[in-house]
Amino acid sequence: xxxxxxxxxxxxxxxxxxxxxxxxxxxxxxxxxxxxxxxxxxxxxxxxxxxxxxxxxxxxxxxxxxxxxxxxxxxxxxxxxxxxxxxxxxxxxxxxxxxxxxxxxxxxxxxxxxxxxxxxxxxxxxxxxxxxxxxxxxxxxxxxxxxxxxxxxxxxxxxxxxxxxxxxxxxxxxxxxxxxxxxxxxxxxxxxxxxxxxxxxxxxxxxxxxxxxxxxxxxxxxxxxxxxxxxxxxxxxxxxxxxxxxx
Amino acid sequence: xxxxxxxxxxxxxxxxxxxxxxxxxxxxxxxxxxxxxxxxxxxxxxxxxxxxxxxxxxxxxxxxxxxxxxxxxxxxxxxxxxxxxxxxxxxxxxxxxxxxxxxxxxxxxxxxxxxxxxxxxxxxxxxxxxxxxxxxxxxxxxxxxxxxxxxxxxxxxxxxxxxxxxxxxxxxxxxxxxxxxxxxxxxxxxxxxxxxxxxxxxxxxxxxxxxxxxxxxxxxxxxxxxxxxxxxxxxxxxxxxxxxxxxxxxxxxxxxxxxxxxxxxxxxxxxxxxxxxxxxxxxxxxxxxxxxxxxxxxxxxxxxxxxxxxxxxxxxxxxx
Numbered sequence: 001x002x003x004x005x006x007x008x009x010x011x012x013x014x015x016x017x018x019x020x021x022x023x024x025x026x027x028x029x030x031x032x033x034x035x036x037x038x039x040x041x042x043x044x045x046x047x048x049x050x051x052x053x054x055x056x057x058x059x060x061x062x063x064x065x066x067x068x069x070x071x072x073x074x075x076x077x078x079x080x081x082x083x084x085x086x087x088x089x090x091x092x093x094x095x096x097x098x099x100x101x102x103x104x105x106x107x108x109x110x111x112x113x114x115x116x117x118x119x120x121x122x123x124x125x126x127x128x129x130x131x132x133x134x135x136x137x138x139x140x141x142x143x144x145x146x147x148x149x150x151x152x153x154x155x156x157x158x159x160x161x162x163x164x165x166x167x168x169x170x171x172x173x174x175x176x177x178x179x180x181x182x183x184x185x186x187x188x189x190x191x192x193x194x195x196x197x198x199x200x201x202x203x204x205x206x207x208x209x210x211x212x213x214x215x216x217x218x219x220x221x222x223x224x225x226x227x228x229x230x231x232x233x234x235x236x237x238x239x240x241x242x243x244x245x246x247x
Numbered sequence: 248x249x250x251x252x253x254x255x256x257x258x259x260x261x262x263x264x265x266x267x268x269x270x271x272x273x274x275x276x277x278x279x280x281x282x283x284x285x286x287x288x289x290x291x292x293x294x295x296x297x298x299x300x301x302x303x304x305x306x307x308x309x310x311x312x313x314x315x316x317x318x319x320x321x322x323x324x325x326x327x328x329x330x331x332x333x334x335x336x337x338x339x340x341x342x343x344x345x346x347x348x349x350x351x352x353x354x355x356x357x358x359x360x361x362x363x364x365x366x367x368x369x370x371x372x373x374x375x376x377x378x379x380x381x382x383x384x385x386x387x388x389x390x391x392x393x394x395x396x397x398x399x400x401x402x403x404x405x406x407x408x409x410x411x412x413x414x415x416x417x418x419x420x421x422x423x424x425x426x427x428x429x430x431x432x433x434x435x436x437x438x439x440x441x442x443x444x445x446x447x448x449x450x451x452x453x454x455x456x457x458x459x460x461x462x463x464x465x466x467x468x469x470x471x472x473x474x475x476x477x478x479x480x481x482x483x484x485x486x487x488x489x490x491x492x493x494x495x496x497x498x499x500x501x502x503x504x505x506x507x508x509x510x511x512x513x514x515x516x517x518x519x520x521x522x523x524x525x526x527x528x529x530x531x532x533x534x535x536x537x538x539x540x541x542x543x544x545x546x547x548x549x550x551x552x553x554x555x556x557x558x559x560x561x562x563x564x565x566x567x
Contacts, residue, residue, distance in 0.1 A: 013496050013516045017385040037497050094361070095354060117347075120383050120496055124363050125342075126351040132320065133355025138428040139319055141348040144490075154432075158491065160257055160264075160344050161442055165433040166317070178483075178490045178498065208393075210360030214376055215389045219522065225529070225539050230548025233556040236528070237564050239544060244526045246448070246505040247472070247564065 001057040001148065004110040005044045005081065006101055006131075008036040009065055009072040010121045019216040026121075026216070033068075035076050038116025041183040042176035046146055047114055048080035049181060054148075058082060062104055064097045066090055070199065077194035078186035084199045092209035094122075098130030099207040106135055111170040112153065117142055117177040128175035138172045144179030250276040250337045251330035252285045252303060255345045256315060259292045263445050264341040266301055270409040271368070271401050272339040273302025279337070279372055285415065286329055288322055289315025299415030301408065308419045318427035319345075323352035325422050331357045335395045342400040343444070350400045359396035366405040366523075383496040383519035403444045404502040405523070437491060446475035448505045451494060451521075453479035455510020455531060455550055459487035464551075465509065468558045471565070477501070479511045495520035510550045513538025530554070 011017075012032040020027045035044070044061070051057040061076050061084040063069050073084045085104060091097035105113055115128040125141075132139035144163065145156035148170075155166050155174060186194075228236040240247040252272035255262040269285055276283035283303040287295055290313065295306040309325050316322055326349065330338045338353065340346035342364050354361035364379045366387065375397055381388045392398075443449065450469040456462065462476075469476045476492060483493035494501050496519040506524035510531060511517060518541050521527065529542040530553050539545045546553050 011382075013519075017382045019386075041497075094351070095358075098351075098355070122381055122388075123383060123500070125347040126354070126361060126363055129319070129348060129351025130355045133323065133352040136320075139348065139352060140429060141319070142344055158344055159434075160255070160262060162434065162436040164317070164431045164435070166429050166431050168429045178493065210354075210358070210392070210394050211362055212391045212393060213388045214391050216381070217387045217389070219385075219387065222541060222543065225542040225545045227539075227545050227547065230546050230553050233546070233553060234560045234563070236544060236546060236557070237560040240505065240526070240528070241564055244505075244543065246526045247561065 001050075001054060001112070002060070002108070002110045003047050003050065003057060003112045003114065004060045004062055004105060004108060005039065005047045006113065006115045006127065007039045007044065007061050007063045007073060007076050008116070008119045009033050009063065009069045010036040010119050013037070013120060017218070023216050024214070033072060035072050036116050036119045038118060038120070038177060040076065040079070042178065042180035043114035043116050044076055044079060044081070045181035045184050046176060048184075050148055051080065060084065060108065060110070062087065062101060064089055064091050064100050073199060074194050075186065077197045077199070078190040079184055080190070081197070083197055085202050086199060087202045087204050089204035093211045094124045094126040095130055095211070096207055096209040098127050099134060100204050101127070102131050102134040103205050104202065105131065112148065113137070113171070113173045115173070115175050117175045125175075128173050132173040138168050140166055140168060140172060141175045143174045143176050146174060146176070146180060248279065248335045248337070249282045249284050249333060250279065250339060252283065252339045253326055253341075253346065253349060254285050254287045254298070255341050255343055256287070256289070256291055259290050259314075261291065261293050261298065262341075262343070264343045264403055266408045267403065267406050268339055268341045268401050269298060269301035269303050271406045273409060273412070275337065275339065275368055278368060286326060287311075288325055289313060295417045296414040300410055300412045302412045303415050305416045305418065308417060309422050310424065311419055316424065316427055317431040318429040319348040320352055321425050321427050323349055323356055324425045326353050327356040328422050329420070331396065337397045337399065340398070340400040342402045346400045350398055354398050357396050358394065359398050360392035360394040361398040361400070362390045362392060363400040364402045365399045366402050380523065384500055384523045385519050402502065404447075404504070441475040443475045443477055443492065443494070443499055444501055446501075446503055448472050448474035448507070449477050449494075449501060449503045449524075450474045450507045450509070451477035451479070451511060452482070452509040452550075453511030454481050456482075461551075462488070464554045464558070468507070468554055468561070471558050471561045474507070479517055508538055509554060511538060512536045513541060
């Protein structure tokens with residue numbers, strides 16, 4: 001069994017969101033970077049659990065990014081995984097990133113490719129589907145549970161208003177979300193081991209982005225809260241009904 | 248050129264998210280001066296022509312004699328062959344669970360630029376630039392699509408629903424479908440009747456409720472308001488409420504018309520998932536709770552007293 005987990009570097013969930021260069025670039029000043037939580041907590045930890053259950057499983061990690069992504073991929077290796085690839089490209093959109101990973105996956109012959117359901121910065125929810133589409137692999141999105149046999153994956157996925165259990169013959173691309181696994185903290189042995197695990201830098205294949213961000217903007221500031229006394233609940237209902245017109 | 252709208256269905260019924268997407272697609276088509284065509288896949292019990300009320304002139308019903316496939320790659324193939332027949336179509340999806348699976352597959356198949364989480368019509372169509380939510384709702388980005396075929400997925404609750412359009416022409420087509428590779432062995436409906444991402448009103452509660460046994464009054468308020476229920480991350484992590492109710496940066500992002508937050512302090516990660524709500528009401532006994540800064544209306548008070556009083560007051564209003 002050969003598994004690849006796709007890892008993305010994202011700003012910490014508490015990072016201040018601001019923009020520079022005439023609102024065309026995310027302001028990275030003072031930003032702490034983390035492994036995208038969906039990639040880490042669900043995709044990666046579930047893959048590690050699968051390897052623990054079946055130790056001959058080969059577990060690789062991959063990211064698309066510049067050298068500034070190395071600390072993030074090392075942090076992911078501290079949780080688990082045998083080796084990692086960094087494709088040396090600052091991807092401009094999901095397609096460009098998916099295309100790079102798809103080349104690596106086609107060469108690597110993976111049985112299972114896991115991604116998080118989205119990144120918390122661009123929230124595209126696109127990467128897994130694009131990889132599957134480019135390599136003509138089956139795709140199961142929004143998975144909350146995953147079990148493997150030698151040739152099959154049994155996956156629970158969220159659908160509108162419920163969930164479904166699906167079966168698919170490997171290889172497959174799966175996007176993971178809450179429910180798949182519980183977050184872990186790397187231990188000292190993992191952190192030490194991660195320093196010597198192979199991290200290969202791969203040069204990107206030729207592929208333009210299909211979309212470009214032209215500008216960012218922040219939502220307009222709120223006017224300020226209108227407070228109502230706790231014994232004046234009917235007044236709140238009146239305001240919601242007559243002023244805000246939402247009741 | 249035409250604008251194609253991929254219509255979400257479940258169990259042969261058109262989903263509410265599709266009404267919004269059809270309306271968006273119809274308005275985009277009139278902005279571009281082209282036709283709006285809905286794509287309906289598989290057996291449906293609704294009258295397809297009635298979807299004209301949202302402004303589309305035509306519905307293409309694909310393989311209406313068989314159930315909609317459970318494999319998104321099969322559906323993506325159908326969409327690509329219908330909408331990809333034109334070299335410069337715009338294909339509009341809902342940014343729903345179904346749309347999130349389909350849109351990237353179609354993007355890869357047609358090698359067409361995709362912008363997900365779109366919140367409005369393009370500002371100009373000379374250059375096709377659309378606005379989308381980024382950083383979990385903490386900001387927006389204007390994104391230009393650089394390919395001839397353009398794919399968009401529309402964030403739920405971000406576009407007005409049209410009404411009063413004339414019945415649409417219905418064309419039934421048969422398209423060769425790929426063999427499915429995914430088979431569904433079990434399907435389970437969740438106990439929540441109202442879908443969180445589609446709900447106009449959401450009543451949400453946090454650790455301030457002290458325990459799962461106290462959710463009765465939240466459900467009562469939600470029922471009275473016709474609202475869906477939600478919760479903060481600590482509540483879902485403690486298994487007081489199911490994970491699919493968790494709203495916030497690492498849970499579900501929602502944009503209801505009215506969001507009522509009870510006993511939730513308003514950590515930045517929670518705000519990220521709800522700050523596209525039109526009106527936010529915060530009930531918290533701590534006047535320093537950061538959520539008040541993001542709220543439109545607030546009550547500093549004990550949830551155990553305020554919530555039942557609020558339920559009674561809403562009942563009184565609805566009864567009037």
